Amino acid sequence: MPSGGVVLPLRSRMTPIVGIDLGTTNSLVAICDDKGPRIIPDAQGRPLLPSVVRYEVRGEREVAVARGYEARAHAPDDPANTISSVKRLMGRSVADAAPDLPFLSYSVVAGDHNTARVALRRGGSPEAEPVVLSPQEVSAEILRALREQASRALGTEVTKAVITVPAYFDDAQRQATRDAGRIAGLEVVRIVPEPTAAALAYGLGLKAAAAQRPPGSTPSPPSTPSTIAVFDLGGGTFDISILKLTGGDTDIFQVLATAGDTHLGGDDVDNLVVNLLLSDPGLSHRRGTLTPAELSGLKLAAERAKCELSEREQTAIDLPSGPTRTLTRAELESLITPWVDRALDICGRALRDAARQLDITPEALKDTLDAVIMVGGSTRIPLIRRRVGEFFGRAPYTALDPDQVVALGAAVQAGILSGTVKGALLLDVIPLSLGIETAGGAVAKIIFRNSTVPARATEMFSTSVDGQTSIKLHILQGEREMVEDCRSLGTFHLRGLPPMPAGIPQVEVEFLVDANGVLNVSAHERRSGRRAQLQVIPNHGLTREEVARMEADSLTHARDDMTRHRIADLIVNSKLDIKWIGERLAKYESKLDPDYAADLKAQLAALRSRIESAERDWKSVDPDEFYRAKNALDQSSIRLQEVGISESLRNRPGA
Ligand code: ADP
Ligand code: MG
Numbered sequence: 001m002p003s004g005g006v007v008l009p010l011r012s013r014m015t016p017i018v019g020i021d022l023g024t025t026n027s028l029v030a031i032c033d034d035k036g037p038r039i040i041p042d043a044q045g046r047p048l049l050p051s052v053v054r055y056e057v058r059g060e061r062e063v064a065v066a067r068g069y070e071a072r073a074h075a076p077d078d079p080a081n082t083i084s085s086v087k088r089l090m091g092r093s094v095a096d097a098a099p100d101l102p103f104l105s106y107s108v109v110a111g112d113h114n115t116a117r118v119a120l121r122r123g124g125s126p127e128a129e130p131v132v133l134s135p136q137e138v139s140a141e142i143l144r145a146l147r148e149q150a151s152r153a154l155g156t157e158v159t160k161a162v163i164t165v166p167a168y169f170d171d172a173q174r175q176a177t178r179d180a181g182r183i184a185g186l187e188v189v190r191i192v193p194e195p196t197a198a199a200l201a202y203g204l205g206l207k208a209a210a211a212q213r214p215p216g217s218t219p220s221p222p223s224t225p226s227t228i229a230v231f232d233l234g235g236g237t238f239d240i241s242i243l244k245l246t247g248g249d250t251d252i253f254q255v256l257a258t259a260g261d262t263h264l265g266g267d268d269v270d271n272l273v274v275n276l277l278l279s280d281p282g283l284s285h286r287r288g289t290l291t292p293a294e295l296s297g298l299k300l301a302a303e304r305a306k307c308e309l310s311e312r313e314q315t316a317i318d319l320p321s322g323p324t325r326t327l328t329r330a331e332l333e334s335l336i337t338p339w340v341d342r343a344l345d346i347c348g349r350a351l352r353d354a355a356r357q358l359d360i361t362p363e364a365l366k367d368t369l370d371a372v373i374m375v376g377g378s379t380r381i382p383l384i385r386r387r388v389g390e391f392f393g394r395a396p397y398t399a400l401d402p403d404q405v406v407a408l409g410a411a412v413q414a415g416i417l418s419g420t421v422k423g424a425l426l427l428d429v430i431p432l433s434l435g436i437e438t439a440g441g442a443v444a445k446i447i448f449r450n451s452t453v454p455a456r457a458t459e460m461f462s463t464s465v466d467g468q469t470s471i472k473l474h475i476l477q478g479e480r481e482m483v484e485d486c487r488s489l490g491t492f493h494l495r496g497l498p499p500m501p502a503g504i505p506q507v508e509v510e511f512l513v514d515a516n517g518v519l520n521v522s523a524h525e526r527r528s529g530r531r532a533q534l535q536v537i538p539n540h541g542l543t544r545e546e547v548a549r550m551e552a553d554s555l556t557h558a559r560d561d562m563t564r565h566r567i568a569d570l571i572v573n574s575k576l577d578i579k580w581i582g583e584r585l586a587k588y589e590s591k592l593d594p595d596y597a598a599d600l601k602a603q604l605a606a607l608r609s610r611i612e613s614a615e616r617d618w619k620s621v622d623p624d625e626f627y628r629a630k631n632a633l634d635q636s637s638i639r640l641q642e643v644g645i646s647e648s649l650r651n652r653p654g655a
Contacts, residue, residue, distance in 0.1 A: 018147075018158055019410025025084075025236060028049065029149060037409075039407060040154070053067050054066040054074060057131050062120050067145045075296065079106070080107065081106065093114040094109070099262075103263075111132065116135065117132045140180045143163075161189065166194055168258060195241030198232070202405075227244050227245070228372070229243075232376045235265045237265050240259055241255055244256055256358070261346055269332075273302035277319065286322075372392045373400070373405065430448075434489075436521075437474035442564075442568040455512070458510045459508075464576065465502050466501050469497045474491045482565065497525055521535075571615065577637075588640065592640065
């Protein structure tokens with residue numbers, strides 16, 4: 001080896017990790033180095049990449065012919081093969097995606113496990129067999145464009161990324177996002193919720209501001225716990241999240257509550273403006289006769305006008321084959337007021353949820369909020385800023401570019417993982433409780449809703465039938481107490497157990513949710529050493545509405561559910577007791593006082609009939625009485641057990 005060579009710092013040889021905001025409307029890529037996070041623009045210097053891919057079917061295969069701006073600009077030429085908003089289909093079934101279908105310009109068909117797939121049209125003919133693509137493949141095309149953009153700018157092949165997802169994305173949607181990364185040649189080192197990324201970008205902003213403050217001035221970045229709201233209004237979706245941030249040497253972010261609407265965004269404003277223009281005397285006569293190209297031209301003009309009105313008081317719109325129309329900011333504002341109201345209603349919901357968790361009133365939470373961070377292109381609308389300010393009682397934080405906040409935060413997380421940023425930790429929460437089915441159809445929760453990830457919990461179980469050599473583990477998600485009211489995530493078996501009496505095997509079940517929200521379940525029978533495990537990747541995800549409904553249901557049914565769960569457990573345990581006691585009674589009856597034996601038999605019969613009525617209709621039994629009856633039998637059977645023990649000692653060989 002030649003001597004005297006200059007050593008290369010390890011840092012620069014390390015493969016960089018980029019941060020990616022894979023948005024419904026627009027996507028961005030960013031990097032964080034010792035100078036802080038920054039967006040990596042494309043070769044033309046544009047920071048955003050529209051999340052649009054245009055395909056052409058050539059022979060048997062599809063070819064992506066344009067991505068980003070180019071694909072979007074030419075969308076009207078071939079809407080059926082121009083794929084936008086594919087994020088709405090990620091990790092979802094056709095049924096899940098049904099509410100989104102009317103908004104998409106292309107066809108969606110069912111793939112394996114009813115997953116939603118994109119159907120491309122061959123040669124523009126609706127009859128020909130379509131070419132079917134997964135949403136992951138389309139997203140991968142966008143990720144590939146970002147990856148090429150970053151590799152070119154950084155002068156090194158980029159192979160690792162942190163990708164953000166909405167906070168409400170479930171396991172299946174997160175997994176689909178990872179898969180898209182893998183298809184694009186990216187190792188997805190971490191999936192981060194978008195609001196958490198925004199909080200990270202904000203947290204870093206605070207530190208930088210603190211560093212610039214002259215010495216001696218009062219330190220204002222909070223070192224005590226603080227709460228922030230992230231208001232994210234994008235192209236098609238709205239999300240509001242309330243997070244807790246603990247400053248100091250390490251920043252800890254925790255999502256307290258999230259709420260939103262998957263069909264509320266800037267697109268609605270564009271549609272409102274289009275409708276306004278169509279009802280205009282200058283255009284109303286053409287309503288219904290506009291060509292698709294004219295209509296999409298009008299939509300682009302409406303969006304352009306909307307964006308201009310964020311800066312100016314009025315703007316001019318060119319109408320198709322007609323005059324120019326002036327649109328004022330005041331006109332736009334009165335048009336969109338109901339739309340703004342909808343977003344603020346949702347903010348109220350998130351605020352109430354978060355306040356409940358902190359055990360304070362929503363008003364008190366508003367007072368203690370440290371910042372309301374504005375994220376998403378639509379938060380540039382002055383009316384939004386004003387109304388959000390009025391709602392939260394403070395000026396929203398708009399220092400960071402709303403288009404870029406999430407990508408910058410993803411880059412900060414990437415920097416933390418690669419060691420360029422120190423001293424911050426991310427915490428996210430589990431949206432729905434996770435548990436397993438127990439005998440009688442009840443659900444034993446193992447990890448509770450709102451637990452912070454990564455999370456680990458174990459619970460001991462046993463068998464309910466003698467000689468069981470295999471145990472089925474059924475994994476469920478949801479807040480309700482019975483299996484039928486929860487969502488099944490999968491099943492697996494712990495097999496090869498040596499036959500043992502019911503209740504003797506000691507099965508330790510461990511749930512582990514990793515930092516990306518992926519669930520690993522393992523079961524271990526201690527006596528035999530048998531093990532089995534499962535990584536849960538569900539077929540398709542829950543919609544946010546379903547999560548909200550499951551949550552609301554659990555509140556409505558809480559009392560009934562608890563009773564039912566209790567009764568199901570009482571049935572199972574009473575049966576086990578009856579079996580044990582019955583066996584011993586048969587064996588040792590001759591050694592017992594006849595009155596005592598008769599009393600035990602009567603109690604056994606009474607408990608048996610109580611079980612029967614509970615199995616017929618659980619509502620007909622009083623769980624407290626049931627419990628007392630079971631307990632009384634347990635107490636009465638103590639003498640029987642003592643007799644049994646002394647008899648078996650006496651009969652021991654050599655005794
Ligand atoms: P997403 O997160 O859904 O990918 P973005 O955060 O990129 O979306 O937001 C895109 C939306 O923001 C579009 O509807 C766009 O019209 C809107 N938007 C961008 N700039 C402005 C502006 N200056 N004024 C009003 N709306 C804007
Ligand atoms: Mg976004």
